[in-house]
């Protein structure tokens with residue numbers, strides 16, 4: 554399968570992007586294709602209109618939409634900011650909804666520097682996934698103290714967390730496979 558991870562911290566010195574790198578490694582290890590859409594690199598301007606409604610559609614955005622449409626499943630990864638998910642991710646969802654997401658299986662992954670792992674952001678994001686006519690995976694990955702779990706290259710440095718990440722990915726790939734097979 555072909556999986557797309559949306560990494561949505563655009564903050565200087567961000568840490569949650571490590572989760573994207575660890576997920577990417579895990580998906581490759583499990584024998585699937587994966588790419589990361591990094592919202593720091595994409596530099597979407599603040600929402601003015603949905604991509605599908607724009608007269609002038611930038612090529613880079615078209616490429617991004619094509620990646621979304623070609624995905625068998627997506628992972629929305631976000632840090633928790635002020636009790637919710639990142640505004641960069643909401644902006645991205647608003648620009649490409651619903652065209653880019655409808656009917657797709659989408660899993661949530663969140664991270665925080667504290668112990669709670671962004672659970673409030675995770676639950677809110679599941680609701681938003683329903684709003685774009687996509688299917689949220691029941692299991693979420695919440696990563697507390699993410700700086701102690703994964704190094705800067707995406708290498709897992711906490712064995713228990715590694716087991717949790719693997720279980721999450723196995724569940725997500727099985728969930729996505731049901732959609733790919735049209736079940």
Ligand SMILES: Cc1cc2nc3c(=O)[nH]c(=O)nc-3n(C[C@H](O)[C@H](O)[C@H](O)COP(=O)(O)O)c2cc1C
Pocket residue numbers: 562563564566567568569570632633634635636637664665666667669670671
């Ligand atoms: C604007 C802002 C708001 C934050 N709000 C929360 C919060 O609501 N809950 C939490 O657990 N951590 C919060 N934090 C701490 C983040 O978990 C921590 O900074 C983390 O590294 C953010 O992810 P990032 O480095 O990928 O941007 C906040 C940090 C920032 C910068």
